[in-house]
Amino acid sequence: MDQIKKYIDNLGISSLNAMQEEVNAQFDSARDFILLSPTGSGKTLAFSILLLKLLKNYPKTIGSALILVPTRELALQIESVIKKMDNTISMVCLYGGNNSKLEKNKIKEGPQVIVATPGRLIYHLEREPGLLQHTHTLVLDEFDKSLELGFYDQISYIIHACRDIKHKILTSATDVTDKPEFVKLNNPIKLDFLEKTALIPNLNYFRVNSSTKLKLEQLFKLICKIGAERILVFCNHREATEHVSSLLESKGIDSIPYHGGLDQYFRELAITKIKNGSQLILITTDLASRGLDIPDMNHVIHYQFPYKQEDFIHRNGRSGRNQQEGNVYSVIAEGDRCPEYYEHVEELELDEFYPLPPLPAYQTIRFTAGKKQKINKIDIVGFIFSLGTYQKSDVGMVEVKAFDSYVAVNRSIAREIVKLGNNAKIKGQKVRLSLI
Missing domain, CATH: 3.40.50.300 (P-loop containing nucleotide triphosphate hydrolases)
Known part of the structure; x- marks a missing residue:
């Protein structure tokens, strides 16, 4: 439980919910696992706890665990959650529309966990047939949506490319009664929270x-x-x-x-x-x-x-x-x-005058430097504070990507920061700033 406390502290939450607690308690590594739970109930954290637990039982190899998802948005969310839980886990996120060259370079680094949409994963498998040869854990997240979107043949192809899967975890927000034969679950534990009032x-x-x-x-x-x-x-x-x-x-x-x-x-x-x-x-x-x-x-x-x-x-x-x-x-x-x-939902009357909502408190500034230039969040926040006497509350969320970064700053000082910081240097790297 000490490890789980570390995970939830890293995520900034106070405790696991009832579903997540039961998933952790009921999991048996000798059996596959099916989790049915409503949208928004915390399935990502639930299966991530299981995945991180399984990773500790095996040597670190490329593609030790594969998380297959129907959409790129879900892939990015899962990557974000797992990185927050344990930043020592090496990961790659593969999805259509992303820079394939960057993905290939990341694969060469030997990430333990691959999060991918089916089509983009097959793109890389065709160029690197042994990519999944060491995969021991397969997570099929939002499995119902994957089947609905027609990924049946692609998922089948991917599972057959995994040569030695020992653990399968399926999650879904609806009950998939007819699971395709190629999934081949091993005496699965099934937890169904779809009707649990506390999670709705x-x-x-x-x-x-x-x-x-x-x-x-x-x-x-x-x-x-x-x-x-x-x-x-x-x-x-x-x-x-x-x-x-x-x-x-x-x-x-x-x-x-x-x-x-x-x-x-x-x-x-x-x-x-x-x-x-x-x-x-x-x-x-x-x-x-x-x-x-x-x-x-x-x-x-x-x-x-x-x-x-x-x-x-x-x-x-x-x-x-x-x-x-x-x-x-x-x-x-x-x-x-x-x-x-x-049909019988309460009617909301809009019979008054409502003023325009005020502008958001923050604006986003783009920095033309990111992880590839060895820039991190602390560097960016420190750079902003070096420009003037700003308050901690003036800087909001900072997101550092491969080649650029995005920072939310107090709207009242955003233009000033761009003007003062444009073409200055961070870690010897000249950066351009722009409001977006």
Whole structure:
């Protein structure tokens, strides 16, 4: 338990929840493991505890453990959680849209843990057939979503490329009754928390009725009523996210569209800015319904209902995470398809004047230096404080990537920092700063 206390301290949480405690207690390394638990209940931490426990039983080799996920967002979240839990674990995150050359270089370093989406992993397997020959632990996270997205043949190919798997862990937010034959589970332990009340998000549901012509106006008023808090607005199509974001901007509300058609750089930048508080509103497709764990994201708006109730549940799972209270709203115009499960939800009247929300407290500054230049968070924070008499609270989240870094700073001093620090040197490395 001393090791687990270290993990939770590193993550900045006080304790494991009931599901995570039971996963740890019930795990038997001689048997495979199935965990069914609702979206937002902490499955990543639960299986990561098991994975780190198993890694200690084997020599350190390339690809000792493989975590297979359906989306790049989920891959990045898992990588972040495990690195926080134990920064001595070497990892590589492989996903479409990432720089394949950087991934190849990282693989050459012999990472113990590979987190990957199926297609990108196969890309590397075709060039490095022995990549998974030492894999002893396989985690299939969000397995239901992987099958839904049609990764059946790809997962089968990958499992057959793993020559000596001894442990399999499957997680899912729904019960997959017909598991493909190629998974071949060994006398699995199955823990089902799907109906456990304590793990179901604490959500309040509201409906906002509207005429067809005033639907966007009602969305605008709803956002103004909520105020300066993080909000996810879900649409069904890429074009709708761009359209809604553009129209909100014309009304004075800044937001970021987020969908699969965007370049990977802009997708990652959008999440960085939402997480660090320099942006508060994400207009998104179902791309954001899984794999995103954004602190204090307690408002989800369905501008358009998803086609399946299961997707509705996953969207809502972005709110009310870690036992926080969340709010779910739907803007429903005349003639909109309103599912039966939402017909009797409390109506929210928007009959007052609501001022525009204030701008976020932070802005993001991009530094043109990162890990490849041996720059770390302490270097960047120290550099900022060397520019003037700033307070600790003036600097928010710092994210250091391979070739650049992103820092949230107090909006009132952001331009000053860029002006003072642009073209200066950090560790002898000349850096450019820009507001983004």
